[in-house]
Amino acid sequence: MSTNYIKKYNLRPHQVDRIIGMAWEDRTPFDAIETQFGLSEDEVIDFMRRNLKRKSWERWRKRVSGRNTKHRMKRSEEVNRFVSPAQNPITNNRIAKKKY
Template sequence: MQDNLSPEDIDRIIEMAWEDRTPFSAIEFQFGLPEAEVIKLMKRELKLNSWKRWRKRVQGRKTKHAQLRDDGVLRFKSKAQKQITNNKISKKRY
């Protein structure tokens, strides 16, 4: 299923996989890739150390697995994230 993804789609999936508040179910909904396929894609696309760091970060993380989330978490993205601007995180101003 990964074969028909454009380079832009792959980049977006990697971004979503790194985001703490984006569950795997959101990636599956948007791109049709279940968690196991996302893991394979990440392993294929990232350098070994980056993949190990990402894997360690997401294993068991409540926010990456919708069924483990608290009932109050209903969003897929961070509040600091801009609206539809290539998904770049906005800088916080103090």
């Protein structure tokens, strides 16, 4: 785990996990990470490089490079959310049971 950013931004372990999770989410823009944790896009990329295994980082970097949703300025006007549509059935912190 990279101690540079942890010390610089005074991050706790659960915050490190949250940054990594937000960076993996397709609909969470880098601006949201910067607003919440203070890391710029370049810092998030470096943070991920230091905290992921090499292959995981390469996979993440390839995935993020072509994403318009990771950049607010590149998003279309219709995209005004960052939550996956798959989370719609989740209510009151419990997952709705499927009815077969």
